Amino acid sequence: MSDQIIVMNNVCKDFKVLNRHEGLKGSIRDLFSRDYKVVSAVKDVSLSINRGEIIGYLGPNGAGKSTTIKMMTGVLEPTSGEIIVNGTVPYKDRTRNCENIGVVFGQRSQLWWSLPLVESFKLLRDIYLVDKKDYDDMMELYRSLVDIEPILNKPVRQMSLGQRTLSDILAAFLHNPATVFLDEPTIGLDVSMKAKIRELILGLNKEKKTTVILTTHDMGDVDALCKRVVIIDKGEKIYDNDISHLKSYFGSYRTLRLKLADDTWEEMVIDESKTDIMEIITKKQKEQRIKDIELQDISTEEVIKKIYEGGAA
Amino acid sequence: MGRTEKRRRRGLKFYLSIYRKILVQDLKSKMSYRADFVISTFGMIMVNLSGFITFMILFKNFPTINGWDYYHMLFLYGFSLVALTPVQCFFDNNWSLRYAVESGDFIKYCFRPINVFFYFISEVFDVKGLGQLAFGIGTLVFAWSHIGIPVTFMAIVKLIVFLFTASLFMIAIMNAAAATCFWIRGSGYVMVIMFRFKDFAKYPTNIFSGIFRILFTFIIPIAFVAYYPSLILLEPDNIPVLTYLSPLIGLLFFFLSYKFWLLGVKRYDFTGS
């Protein structure tokens, strides 16, 4: 059995959208208009993901992240290119693909709104035809990772956002899928809940060797969970490598902090591949006295910000 | 291969058992919202009462309609109420389809290895539809006894079979109407108007002439919601072919509406999110 669990080859996705016109006159014109334009959401993306990986799938809003996920889950058909997930073509055999994936979509709960969590779990057990033993084992694992007793008998509609997210993640892993897609799993959560969720995801990934595809805007998630990061911008893949390379890939950025004569700190982000740090310090020293110097590694957050802003080469 | 074996096991029995489980859980949780249940049931009684009052007022002013007298009309009326119960009880979630689609929430129904239509529809069972059923049965029995149709085993079987048949048509209409939201934004009105059409199901179809008769028989099949199926009992000496064919036509309509619904899912690009 191959270790590649998801393979995408030259995948493109176009959407046809109506050109809307502005204002009152425009909307009257739109009533009759046939003026469509084609928007490419995903352009020629190739990707291969191995079993057991946790991948951070990043990109600014509207970059094509969701579209990619929707194609991998079989909801959307690619305009061209090939996707294989677990040996099936998701779009052609959506049902079969769904047997082997779990999905969590940020703030949209997929559980039965008015049912207690444990009843949702039982329904999912029946839907995925999970054996009783596997189900019990999984519940045992859940108990060892998080304190689920207080929420098991609570209807989802009465849960806090954190509890709901937790429940959704547990539900996504319940049938022991090969791949789990997590879209913004920690959005809107407080710091301790975020940590709890990250711990849970790591634990499940470790125990079950589940591949996790994580889309997020929270670099804390990425730092805590992912070894590998894929970045997509305007539909194109612009980065696909280890997170440790990320900082040097787009230039070796570091933050230089200088304590000036008046005891204030001046900060600047410097690309060491282009600028010599010593040169800057010497230049600065000619202007005024420098009391102290600090050199810091740039955070993932700042790198990503630079990339989104178009700093990427 | 374990997996293919699993797939084969998801047949009718699987779906019925899942539906039963959802239903039981859903009813349990509904019991905890008693106020909602009481108000909704009251609403349903009001709807039926108002329909009945309208009907009575009409008959006070006009004693016959196209040769149909009071009790025959009442029979049609009761028949239509019972036939409209399944669409109310089991397919009520179609009303939420538009919101799910427009907000992008619909996507969640596509992530399970079961039929999307089933998954979506099974989510809601509408208890208050049972009030309408009781109302319909009462009217039907009352009209039946006054017309004097002999109560035989065969008559009851016919009634049940043709009530079931009749119910398929309204389900089909509402499925198709709901599915328009995959193509048309702001299509809520299609459902509203189709649902209003059902009020005309309780009148004999021979009031329509020409092209409209065809329209309301084969395109928007409200003629089948009560009129044609009920003729099996109301006019045993003169049963039209369409009455005999109605079970088949009903299944066909249901099947087409189901396919149309799924086509909408395929076509829809989920840009709402």
Add this chain to the structure above:
Amino acid sequence: MTLRRCIALTRAGITESLQFRLGTAVTLFGNLIYLVLVYFLWKSIYASSGVEVVNGMSFTDTMIYLILATALFNFLEMFIVWDMSRSIQSGKIILDLLKPMKYKRYMFWSYSGSHVVLFLLSFLPTFVVVMIVTHGAIPMGLNLLYFVISTVLALIVNFNIEMSVATICLYTESTWGINIVKETIVLLLSGASIPLAFFPETFRKIVQFLPFRAVYDIPLTVLLRKNGSDTPRGLLTLLGLQLGWAVVLTILSTLFWNHSVKKITVNGG
């Protein structure tokens, strides 16, 4: 300043309604088919009765009444109950309450845009078609002006009924039940589903004293010059009745709303 805000809301409403282009077309088409159903039903009803005029209503009168009632219904229909319950459940209501405009007024003017669109796209075409088909059975004269006045009053009465019912949503989640009760009562007692002229005597007398007929029955009666509305006295009585209800309901719904919001904000924290 306030006026400009109101106009801005109206404009936004119009633009939004037109965004749903296919939806608009389908609405028109659906209405047309509905009218066909009404036509056939009443045609055969009158044909079977054998008389021309029943309770002072001829077939043409009934048709015009019912068609225009449907057109009025489409034009006056509001979904405030649903909007409100959704924004309560999502918590958006807090934002709405914080808007620099009274919530009730905000609601009224945001709906005015779709009212304008629906009046032009739905009511007016229906009216013209009816006029042509019936060869001038609709009296043309000052009654048109009175009709417009009466419709505006109907709109206010309807809005306040909607608003009062929507306020109940602050107390219960049972939106469907509340909405259906309101809709059923309004449609039946306002004469939208069957002309009030056909109601039995006692029933009609009771309905006369309820506000619902101010929504559909009075505007149509005024338009068709029925029920004494062709005399100045009859006309003034009807319009006065509407005005009275408009004032009373505006006061009541405002009081109810203010009282409820105060209570909710105290409870909700």
